[in-house]
Amino acid sequence: MDRLIRCLAYGGKVSVTLISSSELVEKARVTHDLTPTTTAALGRLLTIGELIGAGLKNDKESFTIQVKGDGPIGNCVCVVNYGLKIKGYVQNPLVELPLKENGKIDVGGAVGRNGFINVIKDMGMKEPYVGVTPIVTGEIAEDFVRFFAESEQQPSVVSLGVLVDKDGVKSSGGYLVTLMPDADEDVISRLEENLNKVPPISSMLEKNASLEEIAEIVTGDSNIFVLEGEDVPKFVCDCNRERFERGLISLGKEELKNVLKTDNKIETVCNFCGKKYVFNKDDIEKLMM
Ligand SMILES: [Zn+2]
Incomplete structure (x- = not known):
């Protein structure tokens, strides 16, 4: 079953949100009849959408996230509602590109550059909050690191991974590491050094590592504190x-x-x-x- 957890490391100086999203990304793949390339692109977007959506406070709040570059996939959209309920689609679900030289799916090629990430936070009030930043690589994770830095003034590390072939999603997940204002140089350098040697999240999940174990591997802190009470992430539509x-x-x-x-x-x-x-x-x- 998909899960999302939030935890604190280094005595609260670093916050980490982690998700295993294999089932919800597989549901998106089946719903939209996605190719491996578009599964990876939408899967990464849904995964970061849930990581951002974990910050919603009540059922009047929601996030709409749009990634629109000049690549063949076109507009990529997701909406996350309170309770980690997410929905999303891509404009051209049938796009399929050859693998990159390193064997990875070419999400950046599908999304393209020369475009923007829009994050609209609707807090149930008249004027929603809108954050916009340019796309960096179209690989989604890097683009959101820039979004958090420029739009939110929040230094962060984002990792998103979707392992998929023509038969379906093998594993999918991601994490968002955020430095708290009191994170000192010592913590930052320990974290940076550690992050350089962390394996991809999709391969850790494929080997059945728990999110708690991954949190320790990612932060290099074996004393993480897990916050209670998260909902189960779900791909579900609320249309009527x-x-x-x-x-x-x-x-x-x-x-x-x-x-x-x-x-x-x-x-x-x-x-x-x-x-x-x-x-x-x-x-x-x-x-x-
Ligand atoms: Zn619907």
């Missing part, structure tokens, strides 16, 4: 018919009348889960009242 009704109403009566001249129904599809909502003539006429 009413939401699409509101969308149709917002088109205006004239537009709806025009549609009824040529068609006797409107079919809408949820980008996030592929669910179809069909509105027949009677339904549409009711919306116009």
Whole structure:
């Protein structure tokens, strides 16, 4: 089962959030019929989305994260709601690129550069908070390190890994290491030295290491303190018919009348889960009242 834990290392000077996301990324792959390349790209985005979403305080808050470079995959989007419920999609799910020379999936090539990361935090108030930074490599992890540094003034380390082939997701996970304001040079250099020799998270998870063990390996601190009470991360869509009704109403009566001249129904599809909502003539006429 997928898990997310938050813990503190070096007596609270370093915070680490870790996730194993194999099941939710596999669900995204099946839902959108993704290729290995687009599974890796969306999988990394969903994994960082959950790591960021772990900071949500209540069910009125949500994050919408968009990565849009100039590569063939197009727009990549995820929305994470309170309780680690995440949904997401990529614009062109069928993109498949050859492996890079080092044998890794070419996520950077699929996402491209010359673009932006947008993070919109909706706190249930009128004006959502928006953070924007340019894409660095399109490999997702590096791009979010820059996002945290520039938009949040928060030095961090991000590692995201998705092991996938044509048969499905073998393992997926990630971690976000954040330095607390009281992290001193000694802690920082010990952490840096340690991070240089840490194996990829996807291979640690594939060997069935627990998140607690990985937290110790990543930080180099064998006395980590695990914070209690995290939800189970899940790939799940919260769409419903009413939401699409509101969308149709917002088109205006004239537009709806025009549609009824040529068609006797409107079919809408949820980008996030592929669910179809069909509105027949009677339904549409009711919306116009
Ligand atoms: Zn949906």
